[in-house]
Amino acid sequence: MNAQKNKRIPVSEKTKEKIDRLGNKGETYDELLNKMAECYEKQKLKQELKEQGVSKEAIKQIMKSEKDIEEGKTRSWSEVKEEL
DSSP states (O other), X not given: OOOOOOOOOOOOHHXXXXXXXXXXXXXXXHHHHHHHHHHHXXXXXXXXXXXXXXXXXXXXXXXXXXXXXXTTOOOOHHHHHHHO
């Protein structure tokens, strides 16, 4: 059995209202919080790359590549070799 155990996260009423405004109809708090965490992780990565002196253009390409991977827009090594 793979049942998820729900956890309670205490937040102020003001914070709950902010979170509620960010969500879409039918979206669970779990889904919304996961989206928020992913967004935060991406922003954190951008900041770390910037601090390491990576150019804005390179950061933009890295983020685009990451999005392509998430969306399954990738090719296998054998597909690339055939193209070459």
